[in-house]
Amino acid sequence: MADSPVLYKRVLLKLSGEALMGDLDYGIEPAVIQRIAAEIAAVKKLDIELAIVIGGGNIFRGAGLARKGMDRVTGDYMGMLATVMNALAIQDALEAADIYARVMSAIQINEVCEDYIRRRAVRHLEKGRVVIFAAGTGNPFFTTDTAASLRAIEINADVMLKATKVSGVYDSDPQENEDASLFETVSFDKALVDKLNFMDATAIVMCRDNNMPLRIFSMAENDALVLAMTDPNVGTLVTA
Helix, strand or coil, X not given: CCCCCCCCXXXXXXXXXXXXXXXXXXXXXXXXXXXXXXXXXXXXXXXXXXXXXXXXXXXXXHHHHHCCCCCHHHHHHHXXXXXXXXXXXXXXXXHHCCCCEEEEECCCCCCCCXXXXXXXXXXXXXXXXXXXXXXXXXXXXCCHHHHHHHXXXXXXXXXXXXXXXXXXCECCCCCCCCCCCECCEEEHHHHHHCCXXXXXXXXXXXXXXXXXXXEEEECCXXXXXXXHHHCCCCCEEEEC
C-alpha cells in the first residue's frame, strides 16, 4: 500500500458524526474511533497533509430539534459544541497512536482547543500535524458540509473527501433502489439539477465556484481512507 502512487498532497476529509457511533444508538464507539485513527496513521505514512471536519450528529442535531420547536440558532450552537466533543475524541485517539494533532474551533473555547486561524492551520499542516476543524463555520444555519467546503478552499486542499455509508454518488438512493447506478464521475451542475443529495447545495456550489474537486467514498472497507487517496477509481469524483 505504501508503494501506491499518491493522488493528493493536501486533503480535507469530511466525516459525519454518525460515523463515530458504530453499533451504538448515539455517542462514540471507541473501537470505531481507534480504527479511524489507524487509517489516518496509514495516510500520514504517505506524507499527505490531512485536515478533518467532523459533524456532530451522533450527539446532537440542531436542525432536527428546531423542527420540533427548539430555537434554530440555539440548536445550531449546541450542534457546534457536539462537533468540538467529537474533534477532541479524534485528537485523543490520534495522539494515542503517536500522531500529532490540533483541534481548531470556529468558536472560542480557549481552554480546550485553539481558535481557527487560517495561517496557523496551514502552518500546522506544513509541520505534519493533523488539523481537526470543529464548530462548523461558527455560524448558525450552515451545515458541517458547508464548513468542510469552506475550510478545504481556505487551506488550498487538492481535494475534499467525503466519507459516507455508500460507495459513492448514485442516480437514486441505493438503500431503497437495488438497481441504482453508481457514477464514476459527475459534474457539480448535474448534482445540483438532479438533486443527488450527497451534500447540501450550498457546499456543492462553493466547491463548484472555487474549483474544489470532491471525492465521495465509503469508509466501510478496511484501508478505505488510503485507497481514496491512492486509487483514482475509488468512489465518485465530482468536478466541473
